[in-house]
Amino acid sequence: MIEVRNLTKMYGDKLAVNNISFKVEKGEILGFLGPNGAGKSTTMNMLTGYISSTAGEVLIDGTDILEDPKKAKANIGYLPEIPPLYVDMTVDAYLSFMYDLKKCKLPRKAHLKDVCNLCKIQDVRGRIIKNLSKGYRQRVGMAQALINNPPVLILDEPTVGLDPNQIIEIRSLIKKLGKRHTVILSSHILPEIQAVCDRIIIINKGEVAADGTADEIAKNITNEHKMTLRIEGPEHSAEDKRVIADAIRGISGVKYVRADMEREKGIYDYDVETDGKTDVRRAINKLCADKGWNILMLQLSDLTLEDIFLKITMGDGLDKAGSEKSGKSKSKPRIDLKTSEGGKISAVQEDDDEKEENDDTAVSDSSEENNGGEE
Amino acid sequence: MLAIYRREMGAFFTSGVAYVFLAVFWLVSGIFFYNGVVASGTTDTSSMFSSMFYIVLFLIPVLTMKLLSEEKKNRTDQGLLTAPVGLWEIVLGKYFAALTLYIIAESVVFIYAFILNYLGDVVWTPLLGNYVAMIFLGAAFIAVGLFISSLTENQMASAVVSLVVLFVIYLSEMLVSSFENGGKLKKAIHFVVSKLAFYSRYVEFTRGVFSLPSIVFFISAAFLFNFFTVKVLEKRRWS
Numbered sequence: 001m002i003e004v005r006n007l008t009k010m011y012g013d014k015l016a017v018n019n020i021s022f023k024v025e026k027g028e029i030l031g032f033l034g035p036n037g038a039g040k041s042t043t044m045n046m047l048t049g050y051i052s053s054t055a056g057e058v059l060i061d062g063t064d065i066l067e068d069p070k071k072a073k074a075n076i077g078y079l080p081e082i083p084p085l086y087v088d089m090t091v092d093a094y095l096s097f098m099y100d101l102k103k104c105k106l107p108r109k110a111h112l113k114d115v116c117n118l119c120k121i122q123d124v125r126g127r128i129i130k131n132l133s134k135g136y137r138q139r140v141g142m143a144q145a146l147i148n149n150p151p152v153l154i155l156d157e158p159t160v161g162l163d164p165n166q167i168i169e170i171r172s173l174i175k176k177l178g179k180r181h182t183v184i185l186s187s188h189i190l191p192e193i194q195a196v197c198d199r200i201i202i203i204n205k206g207e208v209a210a211d212g213t214a215d216e217i218a219k220n221i222t223n224e225h226k227m228t229l230r231i232e233g234p235e236h237s238a239e240d241k242r243v244i245a246d247a248i249r250g251i252s253g254v255k256y257v258r259a260d261m262e263r264e265k266g267i268y269d270y271d272v273e274t275d276g277k278t279d280v281r282r283a284i285n286k287l288c289a290d291k292g293w294n295i296l297m298l299q300l301s302d303l304t305l306e307d308i309f310l311k312i313t314m315g316d317g318l319d320k321a322g323s324e325k326s327g328k329s330k331s332k333p334r335i336d337l338k339t340s341e342g343g344k345i346s347a348v349q350e351d352d353d354e355k356e357e358n359d360d361t362a363v364s365d366s367s368e369e370n371n372g373g374e375e
Numbered sequence: 376m377l378a379i380y381r382r383e384m385g386a387f388f389t390s391g392v393a394y395v396f397l398a399v400f401w402l403v404s405g406i407f408f409y410n411g412v413v414a415s416g417t418t419d420t421s422s423m424f425s426s427m428f429y430i431v432l433f434l435i436p437v438l439t440m441k442l443l444s445e446e447k448k449n450r451t452d453q454g455l456l457t458a459p460v461g462l463w464e465i466v467l468g469k470y471f472a473a474l475t476l477y478i479i480a481e482s483v484v485f486i487y488a489f490i491l492n493y494l495g496d497v498v499w500t501p502l503l504g505n506y507v508a509m510i511f512l513g514a515a516f517i518a519v520g521l522f523i524s525s526l527t528e529n530q531m532a533s534a535v536v537s538l539v540v541l542f543v544i545y546l547s548e549m550l551v552s553s554f555e556n557g558g559k560l561k562k563a564i565h566f567v568v569s570k571l572a573f574y575s576r577y578v579e580f581t582r583g584v585f586s587l588p589s590i591v592f593f594i595s596a597a598f599l600f601n602f603f604t605v606k607v608l609e610k611r612r613w614s
Contacts, residue, residue, distance in 0.1 A: 045453075048457040049456070049457055050453055050456050050457050050612070051612050051613075052612050052613045069459075070459045070460070070461065071459070073457060073458060073459040074459040076457065078453070078454075078457045080450065080453045080454075080457075082450045082453075084449075084450055084451040084452070084453045084454030084455075085449075085451065085454075086382070086386070086449075086451055087449070088386065088389045088390060089382075089385070089386075089389070093385070097378055097381070097382045098454070098458070100377065100378030100381070101378045101379070101454075101455070101458045101460060102458055102459060103459065103460075144454070
């Protein structure tokens with residue numbers, strides 16, 4: 001339905017979006033995730049034909065947005081970051097205007113009523129947009145995007161400024177729409193993306209940093225599984241801590257053990273990382289049974305989307321796993337931490353990697369610039 | 376195009392621009408009508424029409440100042456540019472909305488004509504000729520104003536710059552009037568500027584000459600500036 005090939009956008013000599021490619025199938029809900037200024041809005045503006053791309057192409061249902069813009073745009077409903085509302089019009093007049101603008105052929109009254117019902121703005125239809133609250137404005141923007149039932153919906157941060165109830169409503173609305181439309185939505189709110197989207201693309205510094213479902217991304221970014229254990233030793237002392245940690249280290253498949261704080265008196269928590277292939281829980285249980293220790297707690301802590309996001313966007317990785325993988329992982333789905341990390345490391349250590357460092361600064365500059373433009 | 380035209384007409388009236396424009400236009404043209412025609416005891420409207428040039432000059436920037444600048448400022452241009460409409464449709468929709476309001480304002484001369492009808496015999500031919508000439512003069516000026524509105528996000532800047540540009544267009548022929556008897560270069564400059572002059576072309580009509588080339592000139596100017604406006608919108612997309 002939507003195909004993006006090697007999309008690049010330069011603002012002057014600043015790179016805002018760098019060589020992004022992805023595909024969205026019909027009926028899919030794709031989430032765009034990224035920190036502020038990562039290039040989300042720029043990408044969406046290119047997808048909708050508001051701005052042109054420097055290189056690469058966007059195909060909407062097989063039509064190039066720059067070659068046959070009218071045909072391609074007729075397939076898109078777009079809710080920009082700031083809804084494009086004429087604030088001195090009433091909601092009805094505005095929606096009617098958009099209906100005309102989009103050359104909609106559906107029966108006017110019934111269609112506008114449907115759209116208003118869907119976005120829950122029936123009760124403000126006669127009011128002037130200027131007097132509406134942010135949440136209502138957002139929903140009018142949403143309604144505007146839905147006019148003419150476009151097969152593709154592109155929503156840039158649709159839940160910004162809404163209260164928690166409205167956020168839930170909009171989410172369920174988007175889910176509902178996802179059955180009939182292809183939806184791309186951007187957000188920097190992680191639970192939202194996780195709740196709504198079938199697939200996630202994480203964008204960082206203008207590049208696709210990860211692409212896949214949350215689970216796939218988690219699997220790809222790290223193989224390790226983490227768990228937290230609380231084990232009661234016989235003596236309730238620091239000596240216990242050392243002995244227990246050593247014993248767990250001895251189990252095959254365990255990569256890393258760290259004794260954590262004293263959570264209960266004389267009882268410590270242990271963070272255990274495994275290689276991801278072996279399930280060490282039974283071995284640990286057996287070990288404790290043999291030694292007469294008591295397991296008081298065992299908690300698996302797989303990566304949440306939040307961890308992934310931080311890991312990718314913070315660049316320097318929260319633990320060693322990130323930096324180990326950073327150099328080479330260009331496999332699919334791509335997890336690419338190279339640019340940022342390479343830049344940072346080389347900046348500290350030596351000068352021979354100068355080019356990469358420059359690239360990095362260029363990218364981050366442009367993303368700042370881009371962010372400024374968005375506001 | 377029709378959707379944009381209708382919205383823009385509505386916006387003129389809800390924002391109050393239309394009322395200000397019409398009130399000032401009618402007030403000042405009424406003064407010209409009284410002084411130039413009624414008080415002088417003549418039914419010759421040409422002096423009124425030649426004074427009308429200044430109303431057009433000063434009021435058109437008010438009409439065009441927010442047409443495109445406000446769209447950009449409020450980000451509503453995102454709605455327009457991502458809708459399945461062409462840039463020409465957007466520009467022309469706005470252009471014709473402004474032109475319509477202008478023609479409504481200008482048509483007040485027919486009321487004056489009826490007043491004159493009671494006082495004496497109206498000479499219809501020059502009146503109609505001047506009326507048409509004024510429409511085309513406005514058509515050209517509106518295109519200039521719309522073009523300047525597309526360059527900025529600030530209404531006031533748009534209005535002031537439009538006013539200055541229209542004023543320079545008006546003054547240009549007077550600035551070079553001394554060049555007529557100068558050297559070759561000066562003569563060439565004088566030739567070019569006087570060919571591009573708006574004011575003397577317009578005044579020609581008030582002297583009773585219906586000059587088709589001048590009409591063509593005004594239409595070409597209108598087309599050219601609308602074309603520039605389209606190019607500005609296009610360029611913004613590509614930058």
